[in-house]
Each structure stands twice: as C-alpha cells, then as structure tokens.
C-alpha cells in the first residue's frame with residue numbers, strides 16, 4: 138500500500154510540487170511472465186509514482202499474440218545449439234498492437250546482455266520521455282530479424298547474467314519512476330544520490346557515510362564533526378569522504394583528461 142497523496146513530500150514544497158503531471162508517462166512492458174511485474178509496479182517508488190499519476194504501467198503477455206492455439210512463441214535455433222529462440226511474429230505483432238493502443242510513439246527498449254550498460258545519465262534521459270516500450274526477453278535469444286525490424290535501444294544492466302529480461306526491465310522502471318517530479322518524498326534525495334553529484338570535472342561521486350543515534354554503539358563512535366553543528370565543516374567532511382570512497386571503491390569513475 139502506498140501513502141496517501143497528501144503525505145508525499147515535505148510541508149514546504151506542498152504548494153509548488155503537489156500537482157501531478159498532465160499525462161502520466163506511459164510504460165508498456167512486453168513479457169512472457171506478466172505476473173512477475175505487478176508486485177514490483179505496485180510497491181515502493183514505482184507504486185507511488187503510479188498513484189501520484191506520474192507513470193502508467195501496462196504489462197502485456199507476448200503469448201496473447203501467438204498465432205497458434207498452443208500459444209507457442211519460441212522455436213529451436215537454426216544451426217543448432219541450446220535453448221529456444223523467441224520468434225519474430227508474436228513479438229513484432231505484439232509491439233505493433235501495443236503501440237497502437239496510444240497516440241504517443243514510444244522509445245523502444247530491448248533489455249539484453251548485448252546492450253549498452255545502463256548508467257544514470259541514460260536513466261535521466263529516458264525519464265523525460267513521454268512513452269517507453271520495454272521488451273523483456275527470456276530465451277537464449279530473440280530472432281535477430283525481429284530486433285532489426287524494431288531497431289530498439291538495447292540496454293544491459295551490467296556484466297553479469299540473469300535468467301531473463303524481466304528483472305532488468307523492473308529495475309529500469311524503478312530507476313525511471315524515482316526521477317519523476319514529486320515522486321520521491323524528499324525532492325533532494327535524487328539530486329544527492331551517488332552518480333548524480335559530480336566533482337569539478339563532471340565525474341560522479343559515491344555517497345558519503347551516514348549515521349544516526351546512538352552516538353556510541355558497541356564502542357564505535359559517530360565522527361565528531363557530525364555532532365558539532367558546523368555545517369560548512371560537515372559539508373567539507375562529507376565531500377572529502379565521497380572523494381575518498383570513490384577513489385578507493387570506484388577509481389574507474391574518476392574522469393581523467395588526457
């Protein structure tokens with residue numbers, strides 16, 4: 138269950154940030170496991186975005202477009218090999234039918250291990266689109282001719298293997314939903330995220346450490362500077378922590394001019 142609208146956001150931005158967008162961003166999701174999505178789309182930030190009227194999710198079962206009574210949408214690969222291949226006909230028919238359900242032309246996205254690794258900058262761009270169509274594969278592959286015909290943006294969630302494109306699609310929805318205006322309770326949270334704050338050369342910085350009560354726990358103390366109330370000193374300490382953590386954990390994030 139999501140919180141009622143009135144409780145979203147802080148008191149001070151209620152008057153300026155309460156208004157839902159004119160038309161929700163529409164996200165169509167094509168999958169052979171439609172039942173996987175509802176729990177995620179109705180919970181937490183994606184659910185809150187939907188309740189707020191910022192997003193509209195429509196999940197479609199590719200099998201509905203199978204042209205045979207067994208609802209078969211895959212077949213064995215030409216040339217042999219393991220696994221099954223999603224056929225052109227059900228997928229492309231499904232895309233065309235779903236696209237016709239709304240007057241906006243969507244940005245087509247295929248979640249695939251062969252895609253561009255997803256990064257926050259891309260999420261930010263997609264969050265501003267008025268309509269997205271996500272294709273979650275769940276096979277050894279999709280017939281290459283369908284991919285050519287659809288020419289989707291191909292996105293990967295990173296260099297590891299999951300069993301299908303469904304979780305990657307949900308992850309992308311979550312990343313996009315939380316960037317919709319007024320969706321996060323605290324508007325500043327998104328702006329202060331790891332990967333959103335940058336150093337002077339524009340490279341993203343990881344987040345700083347956080348502490349709450351008690352001040353002492355099992356002999357571990359909260360850093361003194363956070364208790365002093367000197368906000369300039371706190372900001373400086375946090376920035377320094379971010380730089381150190383980024384250098385240690387993610388040296389690849391630091392941009393170097395040649």
Ligand code: 9D3
Pocket residue numbers: 248249250274275276277278292293294295296297298299300301302303305
């Ligand atoms: C060597 C053959 N495998 C490619 C890595 C086959 C294969 C494995 C897993 C084909 C599809 C899948 C299912 N994964 C996705 O659809 C997927 C995915 C992923 O596995 N990792 C990172 N991002 C993504 S986006 C979609």
